[in-house]
Amino acid sequence: MYIILVYDIASANGGEKRVGKMLKHCRKYLNWIQNSVFEGEITEVKLKEMLYIARKIMNEETDSIIIFKSRDERWLDKEVIGVERMMTNNFL
Amino acid sequence: MYIILVYDIASANGGEKRVGKMLKHCRKYLNWIQNSVFEGEITEVKLKEMLYIARKIMNEETDSIIIFKSRDERWLDKEVIGVERMMTNNFL
Numbered sequence: 001m002y003i004i005l006v007y008d009i010a011s012a013n014g015g016e017k018r019v020g021k022m023l024k025h026c027r028k029y030l031n032w033i034q035n036s037v038f039e040g041e042i043t044e045v046k047l048k049e050m051l052y053i054a055r056k057i058m059n060e061e062t063d064s065i066i067i068f069k070s071r072d073e074r075w076l077d078k079e080v081i082g083v084e085r086m087m088t089n090n091f092l
Numbered sequence: 093m094y095i096i097l098v099y100d101i102a103s104a105n106g107g108e109k110r111v112g113k114m115l116k117h118c119r120k121y122l123n124w125i126q127n128s129v130f131e132g133e134i135t136e137v138k139l140k141e142m143l144y145i146a147r148k149i150m151n152e153e154t155d156s157i158i159i160f161k162s163r164d165e166r167w168l169d170k171e172v173i174g175v176e177r178m179m180t181n182n183f184l
Contacts, residue, residue: 004160006098008127008175034158035100036128051173064174066126068096068160075167081143082156083100 002073003047005030005038007054010062021057026050041073094165095139097122097130099146102154113149118142133165 005026009019023032029050030038042050047067054065070076097118101111115124121142122130134142146157162168
């Protein structure tokens with residue numbers, strides 16, 4: 001399964017710390033393609049694991065994660081305008 | 093065509109002003125679903141128009157826009173974790 005993940009962490013109440021943790025966490029599973037946007041192939045099991053931990057990092061009352069799932073990456077075309085960065089790296 | 097649009101505006105050099113302009117601009121064409129994330133049905137012509145104006149708002153050396161295009165919204169499942177907001181509104 002191919003997914004796009006976007007998170008939005010509220011800046012209040014230690015948000016910056018959560019942003020750092022979330023970034024580090026998501027990069028273990030997906031490619032980081034923009035500030036708070038990730039994409040990549042992932043299994044259902046790995047996705048569940050990732051979200052289980054993400055819920056512990058985030059504040060569910062102020063933060064959000066949106067995931068778009070596609071069975072096949074070929075069903076999605078991607079276009080980047082402006083700065084392109086970290087398109088394929090996956091290191092921590 | 094169904095698209096997901098995510099922008100990332102650098103905070104330096106008047107970034108806050110660009111964020112406000114970009115938000116207002118994108119909401120004319122798409123549904124605002126998260127901080128800098130939009131989705132919706134759009135025609136090729138409208139998308140071109142939107143991007144033409146977006147390029148004038150953004151600083152292409154520091155900012156970026158990523159667009160994921162799918163011919164059919166049904167090819168994508170969406171999951172939201174945490175705060176869900178502005179899922180369907182489209183007003184300005």
